[in-house]
Amino acid sequence: MFTTRIAIVVRDDLAVWQKLNVTAFLSSGIAAAVPECIGAPYRDSAGRSYTAMIGQPILVFAAAQADLQRVHRRACEAGLTVAPYVEAMFATGHDAANRAVFAETGIESQLWAGLALHGERKAVDRTVKGLKLHP
Structure with a gap:
């Protein structure tokens, strides 16, 4: 039983390739x-060696934009570790550009593509309460 939880919340109206891309990037943020x-x-x-990976389950949830706004607010209030991915990042080509487009928009106006959360299990569960696991 893990005392911490990792949850990734991905916007439900993204294309499949975008959902997978967001999930991969957000997992790397938590790592x-x-x-x-x-x-x-x-x-x-x-005897061949392979890389280590995150050693605990990761729950992936689907959410609408309004749900992502709520999850972001709750996660910040709870002091969770948060990895962000916003829609504008799909149009960039490298990490510095991702950080630049993220910084350009106020948090209340961000078009979230996804968020990854890490923290105490109960705090993460409260933060994602009401969301459904991604199908």
């Missing part, structure tokens, strides 16, 4: 911010 969530490297039966 970078919370290195203790990384498990041990993998090794196959032939």
Whole structure:
């Protein structure tokens, strides 16, 4: 039983490729911010080594834009670790441009594509309360 939880909330009206892209980027954000969530490297039966990954389950939820606004507000109020992805980031080509477009818009006006959350299990559960797991 994990005392922490990782949740990714992805906007439900995105194209499938966008949902997958957002989920991958947000997972990397949590891995970078919370290195203790990384498990041990993998090794196959032939002895080949593979990279370590996040060592706990990640719950992925679908949400409308209004739900993402609410989740963002709750996550900030709860002091959770938050990784952001906004719609404008789809039009950029590199990390510095992503940070620039994110910084251009006020939080209340952001068009969220997704958010990743990490923190104490009950706090994350309260933050995503009412959302459905992504189908």
